[in-house]
Amino acid sequence: MRLDRYISKTRIIDVVSRDFEGALKELLEVCKIDAGLDRKKLLADLISREKTMTTYLGSGIALPHIRLPMKRNYIFAIGRCPDGMEFEGHEEYRDLRLIFLLLASEGENSYLNVLASLARTFQEPTTVEMLTDSPDIDTLRKSVSVAFGKGPDKKRTKDNKFNRLILREAQKVASGAKCSSVLIFGDTFAGGVDVADQFDNFKTILVTQSGSEASLDKKSFNAVIPVRSFSSNRLSQLRSAMLIGLTRGILKHNERICCVGGIPQTNQFDTLVVVDVEREFQSVFTRQADMLPATVKPEVLERVLAIATELSVEGREGRPVGCLFVLGDVAQVKPHIKQLVLNPFYGYDEEERNILNPFMDETVKEYSSLDGAFTIKGDGALESAGSLIHAPNYPSQLPSGLGSRHAAGAAISIAADCIAIVVSESTGQVTLFRRGQLLPLIERGVGREV
Numbered sequence: 318m319r320l321d322r323y324i325s326k327t328r329i330i331d332v333v334s335r336d337f338e339g340a341l342k343e344l345l346e347v348c349k350i351d352a353g354l355d356r357k358k359l360l361a362d363l364i365s366r367e368k369t370m371t372t373y374l375g376s377g378i379a380l381p382h383i384r385l386p387m388k389r390n391y392i393f394a395i396g397r398c399p400d401g402m403e404f405e406g407h408e409e410y411r412d413l414r415l416i417f418l419l420l421a422s423e424g425e426n427s428y429l430n431v432l433a434s435l436a437r438t439f440q441e442p443t444t445v446e447m448l449t450d451s452p453d454i455d456t457l458r459k460s461v462s463v464a465f466g467k468g469p470d471k472k473r474t475k476d477n478k479f480n481r482l483i484l485r486e487a488q489k490v491a492s493g494a495k496c497s498s499v500l501i502f503g504d505t506f507a508g509g510v511d512v513a514d515q516f517d518n519f520k521t522i523l524v525t526q527s528g529s530e531a532s533l534d535k536k537s538f539n540a541v542i543p544v545r546s547f548s549s550n551r552l553s554q555l556r557s558a559m560l561i562g563l564t565r566g567i568l569k570h571n572e573r574i575c576c577v578g579g580i581p582q583t584n585q586f587d588t589l590v591v592v593d594v595e596r597e598f599q600s601v602f603t604r605q606a607d608m609l610p611a612t613v614k615p616e617v618l619e620r621v622l623a624i625a626t627e628l629s630v631e632g633r634e635g636r637p638v639g640c641l642f643v644l645g646d647v648a649q650v651k652p653h654i655k656q657l658v659l660n661p662f663y664g665y666d667e668e669e670r671n672i673l674n675p676f677m678d679e680t681v682k683e684y685s686s687l688d689g690a691f692t693i694k695g696d697g698a699l700e701s702a703g704s705l706i707h708a709p710n711y712p713s714q715l716p717s718g719l720g721s722r723h724a725a726g727a728a729i730s731i732a733a734d735c736i737a738i739v740v741s742e743s744t745g746q747v748t749l750f751r752r753g754q755l756l757p758l759i760e761r762g763v764g765r766e767v
């Protein structure tokens with residue numbers, strides 16, 4: 318989603334105050350707010366929300382945000398604060414370098430997508446560094462423009478002889494194998510070759526972690542599949558990417574795909590794989606319509622997959638963690654669960670506890686250490702954590718090493734219209750269950766950092 322149209326240079330400022338409340342006040346002053354809205358109350362609301370739930374995203378960036386009854390869809394104000402901030406003695410605010418204030422209209426329904434898009438951009442280390450290290454306000458304005466879409470392409474590398482060779486061969490393989498689509502793992506590659514141009518007669522799909530709209534080559538592809546947290550293995554997220562492609566309607570059940578990838582960030586394509594979608598997923602989906610439970614939005618499945626992948630690869634505070642997500646018709650799931658602890662999501666607004674809200678990432682990861690499962694509605698609202706699944710039809714036979722957490726995932730996926738996603742604490746494997754069938758998404762130990 319292009320955000321640059323909402324960002325104006327005049328609202329990118331050096332904040333003078335060293336205090337977070339003072340900084341928000343300065344940022345509100347540069348925003349044109351509809352007559353009738355009370356700035357003081359707005360500031361008080363922002364501060365009171367900050368006290369309940371921090372908007373500090375880490376890496377020096379905070380994203381305070383609020384909805385208002387205003388005419389414009391969005392207003393951004395960005396404050397540079399190279400010396401950090403003070404906020405009620407919280408240490409982390411001292412590392413703040415940038416405050417992105419987002420005001421959104423109450424009626425705007427792309428709000429969570431905008432927050433998610435911002436959060437993705439702020440996950441790219443090079444973009445974050447470029448923004449937070451800006452030595453003066455002019456450089457910051459240019460950096461914002463590069464990060465959010467108006468800037469020049471990132472540097473291209475020269476030595477692409479080998480990449481060209483692989484792409485030429487991929488073109489021959491894709492033709493010979495009668496593939497309909499070519500899937501490129503873009504984060505392998507730093508640029509310098511017009512990748513999509515090599516595949517005129519195919520649908521071209523870019524798989525990328527990059528949230529920045531300014532990312533190289535995106536425009537020349539027919540579609541983009543976003544993924545998060547690549548492990549260091551070649552094509553390790555191929556199944557997850559295909560699943561996202563299927564649920565978004567980018568890929569079809571009966572397609573054959575040629576995939577080109579390599580190790581992320583090496584600028585070296587080295588792997589060619591031809592995959593029949595149907596064969597890859599036949600154990601789980603018998604028909605295209607079967608893929609998602611009726612109530613589940615594709616972007617919610619994507620978000621759960623992303624968090625599960627990150628937990629599998631990175632663990633939590635240096636330790637491996639396991640968890641179980643049950644996503645779908647919670648009314649059908651409810652009779653089969655029992656709380657092991659008080660439900661931490663009880664009493665919060667659905668929008669605040671929605672998994673599409675990027676601030677929920679940390680919360681979900683924190684609660685992943687609780688025994689039991691997360692249950693999530695199809696629109697993304699987190700219903701419970703710490704829930705013991707007690708469904709009938711526990712499978713008696715699962716592949717060796719898969720114990721009661723996996724059995725619970727399999728059983729609930731039969732008892733209710735839902736998808737269960739399990740991260741194994743012991744192996745790091747990520748497994749999806751649908752109607753009792755198992756689909757490994759990330760294989761054992763692949764790319765594990767913990």
Ligand SMILES: Nc1ncnc2c1ncn2[C@@H]1O[C@H](COP(=O)(O)OP(=O)(O)OP(=O)(O)O)[C@@H](O)[C@H]1O
Nearest residue numbers: 639688689705706719720721722723725741742743
């Ligand atoms: N029925 C259940 N509902 C929810 N969570 C469960 C259930 N059974 C087990 N768990 C969770 O799974 C954890 C690990 O259990 P177990 O080792 O038997 O499962 P596993 O499938 O081998 O998982 P892992 O690969 O992560 O070890 C338990 O500590 C508990 O938190």
